Amino acid sequence: MHIEIKKYVLQLQHPFGISRETHVTQDTMIICLTLNGKTGYGEATSNPYYKITVESMKAEIEAVQNNIETYDFDTPENFHTFLKSLGLQNFTLCAMDLAANDLYGKLQGKPLYEIWGTNTSYYPITNYTIGIDTIPKMVEKLQEKPWPVYKIKLGTSDDVAIVRELRQHTDSIFRIDANCAWTAEETLKNAPLLKDLGVEFLEQPLKADDWEGMEKVKKECVLPVIADESCIVESDVENCGGYFDGINIKLTKCGGLTPARRMIQKAKELGLKVMVGCMTESTVGISAIAQLLPQLDYVDMDGPLLLKEDIAQGVQILEDGKLIFPELPGSGIQLL
The missing domain is CATH 3.20.20.120 (Enolase-like C-terminal domain)
Known part of the structure; x- marks a missing residue:
């Protein structure tokens, strides 16, 4: 597998306010996971409440990227267990898992819900x-x-x-x-x-x-x-x-x-x-x-x-x- 990590700064239409914060942009990390000519995409946003940044997630992946890219991918469930064993925290796991599920469906030629x-x-x-x-x-x-x-x-x-x-x-x-x-x-x-x-x-x-x-x-x-x-x-x-x-x-x-x-x-x-x-x-x-x-x-x-x-x-x-x-x-x- 090949991993590509992309950062985007999403611009919001309006300031978005909740009880503890207001923001006008949203940083997000996109994972591109490619195998056998198919690419799956996953996403995880930054979050100050949970002290998550795109940079922190990216650093987690890069520290174990070789382990991930040499993994013999079969199912998203087994891949998720493997990623947890590498110590990835949940936001980073999410981006990788979403990409793996999208990739799996594309390799199978079926939507996930099916x-x-x-x-x-x-x-x-x-x-x-x-x-x-x-x-x-x-x-x-x-x-x-x-x-x-x-x-x-x-x-x-x-x-x-x-x-x-x-x-x-x-x-x-x-x-x-x-x-x-x-x-x-x-x-x-x-x-x-x-x-x-x-x-x-x-x-x-x-x-x-x-x-x-x-x-x-x-x-x-x-x-x-x-x-x-x-x-x-x-x-x-x-x-x-x-x-x-x-x-x-x-x-x-x-x-x-x-x-x-x-x-x-x-x-x-x-x-x-x-x-x-x-x-x-x-x-x-x-x-x-x-x-x-x-x-x-x-x-x-x-x-x-x-x-x-x-x-x-x-x-x-x-x-x-x-x-x-x-x-x-x-x-x-x-x-x-």
Whole structure:
């Protein structure tokens, strides 16, 4: 195999704000993994919350690049186990695993969802994210992009007022993501008001390790609550079982499609709803997420919609949230 590492700085259409940060660009690493004339593509973004940079990921790969390039590639699952044995951390693992899965599908001549025994006759529609901003600006973002489902980022002193104002401008479904910004008391106070405003569920309202608070929320909250920062790796799924109604899996955080598929299976065994989210990836990462869609209840894969300019072709997201799946096998990715 041959590895090529590319860095891109993705320009966002608007400043993207969540409870702990705001940014206007997103650094991302693209892995190109080539074997027998076929190239698979994978992606992982930088992330200050987890202290991940493109440079740190690149250095990890380069330190073991010869080991990887001389590996006798057979399946993505075996390759993932091999990469873990080399000590790669999860963001780096994700980029490599996505590339390996795309490559595997291209070598087999089939899309991944078909290899996995699923089909795309049903899939959930992605939400479109409205980042934290002034209320007029958030209304402007909503009006600029009419969409059937919105994820609203909250974590301000005016959270309910924001949702109340946004509701004046659309009948679409709302999902709320507070990114750990609320206490249990705030969550229980806000939830009935938000439910009346057409909110479907709350995502990670409390700090990731506030299990005592989540126990109270799980018992008393009138809205379902989905884990995000509390559910990073495979072992977290079972921990979340008694505290949440569902989990949001991020491929970058868990290490790629290979562990994500196991997390989906475990969550279903526990009766949890399953969502997969994105980290403002390009179409490279989003096309990998799309392969999982038949297995999901919810999805947040709006990354390319938030960019000024994309860097790849793959799955296409239409104006009504429906998708056109790529004709290429694997995840169907081509770099532009």
